[in-house]
Amino acid sequence: MAGRTPNARPTLEMVAAAAGVSRGTASRVLSGAHNVSPSAVAAVHKAASELRYRPNLSARSLVTGRTGLVGLVVNESNDHLFSDPYFAEVARGAHDALSEADVAMVLTLAGDARERDRLIDLAALRLDGLLVIHGHSDLELVRGIERVHVPTVFSGRVPITGESHVWYVDADNRGGARAATEHLLARGCRTVVTITGPRDMAAGHDRHDGWVDAVTTAGLPADDTRLAVGDFSTDSGRAAMTDLLARVPDLDGVFVANDLMAVGALAVLAEHGRSVPADVAVVGFDDVEAARTSSPSLTTVAQPMADIGRRMAELLLTQLADTELAPIHEVLPTTLVVRDSA
Amino acid sequence: MAGRTPNARPTLEMVAAAAGVSRGTASRVLSGAHNVSPSAVAAVHKAASELRYRPNLSARSLVTGRTGLVGLVVNESNDHLFSDPYFAEVARGAHDALSEADVAMVLTLAGDARERDRLIDLAALRLDGLLVIHGHSDLELVRGIERVHVPTVFSGRVPITGESHVWYVDADNRGGARAATEHLLARGCRTVVTITGPRDMAAGHDRHDGWVDAVTTAGLPADDTRLAVGDFSTDSGRAAMTDLLARVPDLDGVFVANDLMAVGALAVLAEHGRSVPADVAVVGFDDVEAARTSSPSLTTVAQPMADIGRRMAELLLTQLADTELAPIHEVLPTTLVVRDSA
DNA sequence: CGCGTCAGTGGGAGCGCTCCCCTGGGATGA
DNA sequence: TCATCCCAGGGGAGCGCTCCCACTGACGCG
16 A cells, blocks of 8 residues: 555656657756757646656766765864854855755765765765865865865865865965055054964965065064964964063054954953054954954954855866866955954 | 776676675675675675775665755854854754764755745755754745655754644753743842843743743743843844843843843943942853853853754654654753853 | 475666667758 | 758666565475
8 A cells, every 4th residue: 555655756757758758858858958849848847847846866866977966075173163154154155156056065074084084985975076165284185085086176275285186266365464464564553463373274374474475575574573373263362462462562563364363362452451553453364243343343354255165166066067177276355344453 | 088987986786796796695785784694795895895896876866765865954044043153063963963874964055935945946856854953933944844745853943833743852942041040040139131032933932931930930020021132143132231221220130042142231231330240140041152251251051052963863864764753852951051140 | 305494695677867879750952 | 853961759778776586505394
């Protein structure tokens, strides 16, 4: 009685029968009609919608070799990056671009080695491509992905030497940092220090370079005595600012490599009685919510996060369409958002 | 020359041949060996690993009717919930439980009607089940999902009347709110007001009820004059607190339905010269990062977010294994975390 | 010693689709 | 008028797998 398929989903065969054409013709109609008469097209569409036909994607995949599935990989061990607006925005941008192409996004974590291996397995098994939100540089991950030959686009520059087929989309971290620092200089700051991110993250590295660019161009010193290293967290920003205040008491401008650390720096500055921006001007990076709500509100560098995600998805689609393509590296512009802190 | 499959992936057939058994036997071995001799098991495993065999999941799905794909649905229109720790933690818990069962998680947004329809389409098309992180109650979404008969588990109570097959996992919002309010009462607060969340979110509704429970049990008034409604954002917490201070000047305890609003309330209290907790004691809900870093640090109700995700996944897996099961509603306990604000 | 039983195995059928080759017939050109 | 071309459409093959049924041979029991 109650078989395994009480009301079995209609198949292409049934649609074809209802439309009075063959399965082949119905297939042609349903996947971008070529060489089909208008009457057949109409009949098939009518039958399909009447029967509420939905193609069986497994069957399609079996023959096309495509799954229509793309992995969204986050390589952070804990949930910091995961609950981060950067992740959220990039994911949303990617989601939008992908869903327009009828591709679904599989969320995968690759924080530790076990998760990484599982991901690579999964990718080889059923994913057409990978979108990797690449926090700290994870060479193991890059190598693992290359080994299984799955088309991939990274967010953030991937610092690989040698012949590598890595595609990526990044914000212009260096240019943004340079612009931020130049803004400080233009305000009249003469002792511009920086709080950088971790060295093993391309974003941290590049933003540091941008600061160096601007400071040296202005003929000022950009050595390590004018710099403190944080880890992109608010607490590390506090610590770095405290450290810098002790080492460079006459500082009058700070470029902080992200907003969270900048908020920490702002708090320390206030505790030390330094008025912002009168005594010390501060510029952050990212333009997250906290930049608007801090006091004073934070001048910062905005990066087009949703666009990064969207562009990653588009490049992946391109790569999927032509696997032989040479790697593309795309750098998206940043914009300085001037608020009260500088 | 360069055909479409330069080095074609090995098939089960090839593994079977290499192991000297039939395809049927190889299949049996690879999917939980039953009635297979130890020697055959060993031979198949050896051949499979030597050939680096990976089953074609599309082929498997085609015959089993299962895709091994579960949708993770977020029904917020913007990225607020999406970048929220609640989402991050629930997603992580679900991810862990699911990946242990070799099920992948497809991230899907269902903020507006278009996205919702697309999701329902997608679900009917290729998803075995759905995990819905249900912010505001979206009846359209619930109905749409029921229509396509896809097993689903919601996060958060789903307030549906009538016969409905909804499964959900929720935190004990009402009990947590009651405990929070009782804590305020136990400290000696006599005029305990509340800032609630939106009425159309079950969490907002239930936390309000918990406050009512505790306040009325203490023989105190719990009417609408002692309450202000926010939308779970920091700004709305500020507004609500300002409003309450004007309407109930002698208030000495505030139960705020989430931490973000509580942080806003704390700021307003400070601006009005009310010392926390000496003049006014404040308790929040959620135990997010901000609760630890606010000043004073926030006493709050922690909910087991990762467990909610994990449990949702487990219930979905149960449901997948036996579709006839009656709906399960699970409520997970919360814990009061006492810090400085109360 | 013959029969039934049962673990172990082989292999056919078939999931629903796309691809591709083939046919039929109308339009075209000689 | 007849050969040629081409466009629509039909339908077989086959993707890689699981399911199931039938078969084999070893074993136990009457």
